[in-house]
Amino acid sequence: MTISQRLKQVRSRIHHAEQTAGRPAGSVCLMAVSKTQPPAAVAAAYRAGQRHFGENYLQEAIAKQRCLSNYRVTWHFIGPVQSNKTQIIASRFSWVHSVGRMKIARRLNQQRPFDLGPLNICLQINIDGEESKSGMSIEQLPELADEISSLPNLRLRGLMAIPAIREDTPSASAPFRKMRNAFHNLVTKGYCLDTLSMGMSNDLEVAITEGSTIVRIGTSIFGPRRISQPAPADPNTV
Numbered sequence: 001m002t003i004s005q006r007l008k009q010v011r012s013r014i015h016h017a018e019q020t021a022g023r024p025a026g027s028v029c030l031m032a033v034s035k036t037q038p039p040a041a042v043a044a045a046y047r048a049g050q051r052h053f054g055e056n057y058l059q060e061a062i063a064k065q066r067c068l069s070n071y072r073v074t075w076h077f078i079g080p081v082q083s084n085k086t087q088i089i090a091s092r093f094s095w096v097h098s099v100g101r102m103k104i105a106r107r108l109n110q111q112r113p114f115d116l117g118p119l120n121i122c123l124q125i126n127i128d129g130e131e132s133k134s135g136m137s138i139e140q141l142p143e144l145a146d147e148i149s150s151l152p153n154l155r156l157r158g159l160m161a162i163p164a165i166r167e168d169t170p171s172a173s174a175p176f177r178k179m180r181n182a183f184h185n186l187v188t189k190g191y192c193l194d195t196l197s198m199g200m201s202n203d204l205e206v207a208i209t210e211g212s213t214i215v216r217i218g219t220s221i222f223g224p225r226r227i228s229q230p231a232p233a234d235p236n237t238v
């Protein structure tokens with residue numbers, strides 16, 4: 001199947017999930033996660049109408065952005081943010097979904113080029129408390145949301161999570177529901193938020209049922225990820 005056909009399939013899954021959940025058509029935005037995929041794959045999706053793309057690895061993302069500088073792509077950074085990379089991230093992306101620490105937020109705020117306008121931010125919640133994943137706990141959320149919303153070059157848009165993999169639908173909905181509650185608690189306190197970034201290839205339907213506004217889809221659009229080959233060993237040192 002071509003990327004264009006896969007995209008159509010994903011759009012129809014989203015449309016169905018919106019209908020089933022009684023949500024308006026078009027209320028969920030589709031982000032194509034293009035990590036490990038070549039620029040040609042992004043270009044193919046773009047020609048099929050896709051505009052939002054997500055990347056996890058900075059070097060790879062920058063190289064792709066250079067190749068695709070004529071395309072009007074909205075770039076989202078969704079990978080772990082190291083503090084020595086914040087300057088590049090702040091100048092090359094429209095969104096960062098993976099802000100989990102105040103230090104990172106402060107640096108992004110300081111380094112965001114003024115002429116680009118505020119950088120859109122989602123706070124990443126480690127919703128299942130997994131060692132292997134970054135993000136803050138729900139308990140930390142009120143304090144960080146408060147501080148971040150005072151930073152003039154950031155615009156706090158909402159929350160993001162990558163739940164642990166679960167076998168069945170009833171248990172899969174639990175972390176998304178927790179996210180939705182955390183989101184509503186902030187809105188009730190007066191924060192102006194519009195984004196719940198949750199749902200991937202395997203769980204977009206559950207995420208949409210629980211209120212996701214942007215799903216991050218890689219495999220279902222591009223197929224399996226391409227693992228980059230390690231550099232060949234230097235024959236002189238073997």
Ligand SMILES: *Cc1c(COP(=O)(O)O)cnc(C)c1O
Pocket residue numbers: 033035056078079162200201202216217218219220
């Ligand atoms: C890779 C990745 C995705 C996409 O995952 P698929 O299962 O391939 O759809 C979404 N979000 C984040 C943060 C990712 O790292």
